[in-house]
Structure formats: C-alpha cells, structure tokens
Amino acid sequence: MAMDVLFLSRLQFGLTIGFHYIYPPLSIGLGLMLVLMEGAWLKTKNPVYHQMARFWTKVFALTFALGVATGIVMEFEFGTNWATYSRFVGDVFGSALAAEGIFAFFLESGFLAVLLFGWDKVGRKTHFFATCMVCLGAHFSAVWIVVANSWMQTPAGYHIVGEGLHARAEVTDFWAMVFNPSFTERLFHTICGAWSAGAFLVVSVSAWYLLKKKHVDFARLSLKISLVVALIASLLQGLSGHISAQGVAKNQPVKLAAFEGLYETTSNAPLMVIGWVDEKNSKTHGIEIPYLLSFLADNNFHSTVAGLNQFPPQDRPPVASSFFFFHGMVGIGCALIGVSLLGCFYAWKKKLVEKRWLLWLLVFSVLGPELANQLGWFAAEVGRQPWIVWHELRTPQGLSAVVKANAVLASLILFTFIYFLLFAVFIYLLNDKIQHGPHEDDLIPSGKLALPDELTEHKNHDL
C-alpha cells in the first residue's frame, strides 16, 4: 500500500506542478515583454506600442489567473501529500514560501489591478510603474521558489535536529541557505527559460498575423521586439545551462552521469549528442563527440567525469528518463537559438515577410520553450531522485503518514479532470483573443493616458 501512496502522490505532484509550470514562465516572460512595449511607447510615443501593450495585457491576465489558481494547489500540496517532508523542511522551505508571498505575490497581484483595470484611471507613468512592479513581482516569485527548490538540490546553511521521524533541518545561516551552491545558476537558467516562453509566444502570434496578412503594422513591430528578446533569452539560456551543468557536475555528479547516461567513470569523456539508454545492460547508445563532456564539465578535455557505477545503485536516479528529459531540453534549446538567429537575420535583411516557411516555423516555435521548460524541470527533479532533500531525506520518507492511497486517487482523478477542463478553456480563450487580435481603438490612448499631447493634437485636427 505504501508503494501505491508513493506512486500516486508523485504522479499527482508531477501533474499539478507540470500543469502549473505552463503559466508562471509565461507571466514572467510576458511581464518583461509588457515592460518593454510600454516603455517603448512612453519613449517613442508610437501608438502601435500602446496597442501592443493593451493586447498582450489581456493575454497576460489569462495566464496570470491560471497561474494563481493552480499555484495555490502547490502550496497546499506540500502539507497534504508530503507532511513528513514539510515537517523536515518547514524551517527552510516555509520561510522561502512565506517570503514569496510577502515580497512577490502581493506585489504582483496588487499592481496587476492597476495594469489590467487602471489604463484610464491613472496617468502613463503610474501605469508604467505598475507594469514594472508586476514584472518585478513575477521575477521575485521565481527567486524565492528557486531558493526553496535549490536548497532541496544542494542544501546549505542548516543543521539536523532530532532523530528518525522527528528529525528536521533548522536554519543556521539564512544567507547561506538562500545562496546555496546551485541557487544563482539555477535562477539564471529558470528566468531565461521564462523569458523565452514569453518572447516566443509573441513571436508566434505575430508571425501568424503576418502569414494571414492581418494587423500587419502591429505584427511587424511586435515581431521585431520579440525576436530580439527571443534571441537574447535563448543565447543566455545556453550560457546559463552550461553554468548549471558545471554546477551539477560539481555538486551532484551522479545526476550529471544520469543526464549523460555515463556508466563508467571516464577521462576524456565524450558527449552524447543523441541516443538512448539501455538500463538493463547499463549501456548508452548514440552519437558521441569525443572529449566534449570532460570539457563542458570541467573546462578541460582530459578531465575525469564520474560514471554511475561509482555510486551505489540505491543512490542513483532513473537513468533512461533523466537522459531523455535532459537531452530533449538541450536539443530544443539549441533549436531555439537557431530559429531565433534565422528570424533575426532575415528581419535585419528586411526579407522576413517573404520567407513564408520561416514564418510558419516561427508560429510553431512557441511550443519549444514550453516543452523545454517542462523537460528541464523533469530532468532537474527526476535527476534528484531518490532524494527529496539531497542526501538528507529520501522521497518515500517524505510522504504524509496518515494519507491513504484511495484518498490520493480521489484527489488525483478530481484534479486531472479539472486541469484538463482548465487547459481546454485556456486554449479556447487564448485562441479567441488571438483571432480577435489587437483593438483598433487602442491606437488612440484614452482617458488620463491621452493627456496631454494627443488631446492637443486632436484639437488641432478639429480646427
């Protein structure tokens, strides 16, 4: 029975966190895009930027609402399904979560009101300030949740008090806990992934308008900004990924070995570009580039990289799935760099609109960051197994003692059903907003936003 609760709880956590993680990256990325769009409007006074900000605000609202609705489930789920884990990490994880509430969620949701409903109620600068605060709040939430998650990967700044069931981690050094060894690089990597998600969504919709020859001025300008952000984000994503992987090599070598399907400890280790793992025979097949893994892990072509065989079997993560998730993420990440480079190149040559194949590619590019973000988290979390807190608490030990399998099954069925429904409605409404497109009225800012230059201009026209 214990096995069943474990399996069901993990499945449910995977489902709920995976579904939740569709939305926050979009909010972070679109938040940044909104700041850029509105900032460009304030600077250039070009009304198309205003129209862009208004249009994407509506999409932002949709992703934000789903992010909040599915996020509250996550906060409850630690306590409901992982009570022993919650007792163990309360001192650490709880403080990060509470800080997230106070510093991030309040900021985000409070100023969201002004961003969404305040267009005609406050002046331009106040509105822009609100947009910046929403964007900042979204980024802060990433900071605190990555603090908590990184601590599970590379715990620091704590000691263990008590024994057995009553053992728990107590913070001894708050800042060492926050800036635990993997925090900065993982935060960098997560944020870049979120920027990609936001930028490629704008890229995709704009490319689709260009293909359909709708809202052409709007689409051209949107595409220009979003392609630049997409390129920067995907390049930084590569860099941050590299730094993260070096961190994994140093802090969690068995995880890197699983990512690469490396069984034997090897010097001059090759990098597996594409392949599959035969877990039964402890072998990995595929195309290799010699020396590259050693170089990437340690900046030296001849370094020794630890293989899985060096670690006891009960301390190894599942190899085939870790390998698959990690390589999937890296592959998509590289493809996104290629796509955004191509897009920027043709946009710079002013030939993008003629290249219909490329526009189609850009339309579908939106799936890239979505998949890569999911796969990346799967890799990070599956690669952490069998630990829930690295080398301190094993995943099965973290379960709630009193929760039975049938209860978990009930909640799992309920939430699978709810989430499918929500996803269907989300896609339906997103599509609806995209079909509607930007509002023509938004080319003329109204209310307090219009003051003072547009008003005087209109008066002159009347004369």
Place this chain on the structure above:
Amino acid sequence: MTFDLNTIWFILVGVLFTGYAMLDGFDLGIGALHLFTKKDEERRVLLNSIGPVWDGNEVWLVTAGGALFAAFPNVYATVFSGFYLAFYLLLASLIFRAVAIEFRSKQPMFWWRQMWDIGFAGGSILSSLLLGVALGNIAQGVPVDERGEFAGTFLGLLQPYPLLVGITTVALFMMHGAIYGVMKTEGELHDKIRRWAMNAIIFFVICAATTTMATLLYIPHIAARVRDNPWLFSIVLANMLAIANIPREFHRGKDWLAFLSSCATIITLMLLFGLNQYPYMVYSLPNPENSLTIHNAASSSRTLETMLIIAGIGVPIVIAYTVCIYWIFRGKVKIDRMSY
C-alpha cells in the same frame, strides 16, 4: 501570556487569516449572492466590484498558509494531511471561483455565462463553507495521536458543530459581501443589494447566536476559558455593537462606515477565536496531551526571528500599496471594455 516569538507568530498568523477573511470574505460573499440577480448587466457589476482586488485578496490565504508552514510546520503538516479530502475540495472550489471570474464575460453565449456564474457562486459558497468547517474543527478539537498526526477520518470532520461554524461563515461572508456590494453600486442594484444586506445580517445574527450557544454548551474547553476570563464577554459585546452599527450607518447613508463595521465584526470574531485557542494550535480531542501548541509545533527561534524581520520589512510595504490600489479603484463600479 508572554510575548515570546512563538506568541508573536501565533498573532501574526492570526492577523494574516483575519486579513484574508476580511478581504477575500467579501469576494466570497459577492460570489454567494451572485445568482440572486438574473440580469446579466447586474451580474457583471457584481463581478467587477471585486474584479481588480480579488486576486490580491486571495494572496492573503497563500501568505497565511506560507507563514503557517514556516512558523508552525507541524501544524501545517498535521492539518493539511489530516484534512486531506476537505482541502482538495476547498482547492477545487477556489479554482472554480477564480477561473469563473476570469472566463465568464469572455463569451456572450447564455449557456457559457450561466455555466461560469454557477461555478462562481458554487465555488464561493463551498469555499466559505469548507473554510468555516475547518475552523470549526480546530475550535472543537480533532483527534491527534502521540506522534502529532491526525487520527480522525474525513467524515469525522463533518460533525454538527463544525458544520454549524461552516454555515455561520457562509452567512458572515454573505453579509460582508452584500455590504461591500452596497458600497460599490448605485441605482436600482444598490437598493436591491441593500435589501439583501439586511436579510444577510438577520441570517448571520441567527447563525452567530446559535454558534455561541453551541460553543458554550458543547465545547467544554472553550466554555471553561470563558468562565475563567469573563472579560472575554467585552469582545462579544464589541462584536454585537459592530453588527448593530451596520443598519445605523446604512440609515445615515455612510455605506463605507457600514463596511468598516462589518470588518470590525470579523476582527472581533477572529480575536475571540484566537484568545480561546491560545496557546493551542490544534487542540487534541480526546487526548489533550497530544495537542499541538505554539511551542511544540514551531520552527526554530532563529527562523521565527528571521521571518519576523522579513514580515517587518514586507508587511508595511504591502499594506501601503494595497491602500493605494484600493484608493485608485474607489467609488462605484462602471462597466467599460476592460471589465470582466
């Protein structure tokens, strides 16, 4: 009562939950009243009266949960795993409430709007009820074993007293929401909601009186606390005065003072609950020695200290901009193209 860190955190967690009840309480109340009007236009006004603020209000629950996790991890773990199915139902209803607000007015079809209206109202009522039932169980006491784990069942949570507290919570939020609605609307709808508000007040007063009697009769540890500290009745008195003040302010045309009175009602109720509960966080029945208290369920004092600094920096900023935002959206609701 000594003001050690644990007591301060007991108060702070209480303040966060009270803030949640006071703010999201009117959102849930508006939701509970939503189906009483049939006109689409009026339903939109109701929705948009909470439109800009409900999101931020729900964050109080998230932060209260986070603070409970951080300050009293054993309480968080025991209650959340113990009330497993009840909390998943609460989550499901909060989700339906949230997305219904977002989705409802995005399409003009009658069936679409009707579906989300039911989701909005159902989600709001069920959330209020379940929150109240959870509170009622904590007040009554739940079985806790010697490991500090919940030892009851899901059906065991649905006893008469917690259910009564649940219904009282629905009534309280309906009253609070109606008074908020009076403040935010004008014209015909305004008069209509004022009538609802008067009915909701009567409904709440009946529920509250029943709950008070039931508490004194059937919850011995709280009754004993009240007997030993008769001054607690002054809070009950303040609570009754706050309720009585609501119709008076309506009569004087000061709707926002009526709303503040309703807030005071909630604050005094939560204060009573907290004072009756202290220092227990989860009172164990029938074995009080297994109870979780603010001492045996807390985090390390270093964490409580760090968190106090975090709260000290964060909370004043939060309150400052929350007040600004409510100020920006003050006044009666006007439907425009940005509205829900």
